[in-house]
Amino acid sequence: MEKVGLKYGLFTAAALIAYFLLMRLFGLVHIIELRFLNGLIMAVGIVLAIRAYKIRVNGMIGYFTGLGTGFITAVIATVIFASFMLLYIKAFDGKLLEMLTAQSLFGDRMQVTPGLVIFIVLMLEGVISGFMISFIAMQYFKRDDHKVPGSP
Numbered sequence: 001m002e003k004v005g006l007k008y009g010l011f012t013a014a015a016l017i018a019y020f021l022l023m024r025l026f027g028l029v030h031i032i033e034l035r036f037l038n039g040l041i042m043a044v045g046i047v048l049a050i051r052a053y054k055i056r057v058n059g060m061i062g063y064f065t066g067l068g069t070g071f072i073t074a075v076i077a078t079v080i081f082a083s084f085m086l087l088y089i090k091a092f093d094g095k096l097l098e099m100l101t102a103q104s105l106f107g108d109r110m111q112v113t114p115g116l117v118i119f120i121v122l123m124l125e126g127v128i129s130g131f132m133i134s135f136i137a138m139q140y141f142k143r144d145d146h147k148v149p150g151s152p
Helices: 002-025 032-056 063-091 094-102 114-141
Strands: none
Touching (some): 002 032, 002 063, 032 063, 032 114
16 A cells, blocks of 8 residues: 555645646746646545545455545655645745745744745645545445445
């Protein structure tokens, strides 16, 4: 479970970083609504991880094992992406920090420790959405026939 979560967490983090850099290249970082696609990238990574684990154990996946695989994938991807964003803002793009501060996305606490606040917000956002995506995905993966019990 941990190996699959690690592998797909790394792939998901790479996809999130590539998406951010692509947005940066085209000058779309200021459009906050495009961050929705981060959730879709996370969902694809988690579903692929759970599916890969299910194949690895010959279709006999336990509910909490699958949930754990998705959660590990989300945590690893989020830690790597949040760390990348923190390093990127500190080293290359202080203007992005100013833009986020100006839009008050992180509240008034930005004057205290902006980097830490960004890291914490990204971690919460990624881990919570990752857990929800894992929970939803396991509703599909928990049964081999993908049918509701008692239905024809």
